[in-house]
Amino acid sequence: MEKNIIVAVFKVESEGYQALSQLRQEAGSDSYLVSAAALVKKENGVTRYLDGFDTGARSTDDTAIGGLVGMTVGILGGPIGMLLGAELGALIGANVDAGDALFDSAMLEQIAEKLDDGSVAMIALAAEENDVVVDSKFADFDVVIARFNADAVAKEVNKAAEMQVEMARQAKEELRRQEKEEFRQKIEDKKEEARRITEENKKLINDEFHFDEK
Numbered sequence: 001m002e003k004n005i006i007v008a009v010f011k012v013e014s015e016g017y018q019a020l021s022q023l024r025q026e027a028g029s030d031s032y033l034v035s036a037a038a039l040v041k042k043e044n045g046v047t048r049y050l051d052g053f054d055t056g057a058r059s060t061d062d063t064a065i066g067g068l069v070g071m072t073v074g075i076l077g078g079p080i081g082m083l084l085g086a087e088l089g090a091l092i093g094a095n096v097d098a099g100d101a102l103f104d105s106a107m108l109e110q111i112a113e114k115l116d117d118g119s120v121a122m123i124a125l126a127a128e129e130n131d132v133v134v135d136s137k138f139a140d141f142d143v144v145i146a147r148f149n150a151d152a153v154a155k156e157v158n159k160a161a162e163m164q165v166e167m168a169r170q171a172k173e174e175l176r177r178q179e180k181e182e183f184r185q186k187i188e189d190k191k192e193e194a195r196r197i198t199e200e201n202k203k204l205i206n207d208e209f210h211f212d213e214k
Contacts, residue, residue, distance in 0.1 A: 001032070001033070001128055002127065002129075003126070003127050003149070003151065004125075004127075004128060004149065004150055005068065005069075005072070005123065005124070005126075005147070005148045005150050005153045006122075006125075006134060006145065006146075006147055007107070007114075007122070007123055008121060008138055008144070009114050009119060009143065009144045009146075010119070010120045010121065010141060011119070011142045011143075013041065013120045015141040015143070016039050016050075016120040016121070016122055017039065018141070019137065019143070020039050020051060020052070020122055023037055023137055024037070027053075029133065031128065031129045031133050032127065032134055033055075033126065033127045034124050034126045035069075035125045035126070035127070036054040036068075036069040036070070036124065036125050037069065037122055037123065037124035037125070038050075038069050038070070038073050038124075039051045039052055039121070039122050040076065040115075040120070040121055040122075041120045041121075042115040042116065042117055043117060043118065044117065045117065047077045047112075049077065050120070052069070054069075054070075068150060068157065071157045071161065072107075072108070072153070073123060074161075075108060075160045075161060075164065076108065076111060076115075078164055107152075107156060108156060108157070110146065111123075125150060
């Protein structure tokens with residue numbers, strides 16, 4: 001059976017929950033096996049997890065991608081997902097290489113583009129002989145379905161995860177640099193304040209001495 005990541009985008013949130021519930025109850029047969037599924041929603045530009053399940057069932061050769069649904073949701077809900085779903089230039093920033101951000105993100109980019117604010121999507125990992133049986137689970141809903149080869153998606157998600165770690169490292173370095181700069185500026189401000197007070201004190205003392213001499 002072919003291993004696929006199935007993405008179903010719903011126009012109605014309640015239908016997403018209904019489809020997830022139905023798939024949870026009918027997760028496998030002789031012709032297909034759904035290992036895991038997650039329902040996500042995009043709100044204010046951020047993709048967040050709503051509900052999901054992991055049957056724990058694995059076909060003989062999909063152990064390596066068993067956590068792929070969770071990883072995909074994690075990427076979509078993180079900075080990479082925001083990058084793919086928004087204006088790239090505004091989010092890259094000065095310290096993130098634009099070339100790295102424009103990596104081959106076929107599935108992630110398609111999901112991010114399809115998920116408008118308020119829309120809901122189900123992401124499922126399935127081993128299936130064909131697409132007929134699983135698609136029939138969504139027949140009663142207003143939904144758009146897409147399929148991606150699970151092994152290709154795993155490579156894509158792993159690359160995105162590496163990039164996300166690098167982005168976090170660069171952001172941390174930039175924050176530390178800014179904190180050091182702010183600390184140095186505070187020291188300089190204090191030195192300047194001390195110099196100002198010293199000069200004022202000198203002037204007062206001189207004025208006082210001149211007064212005494214008269």
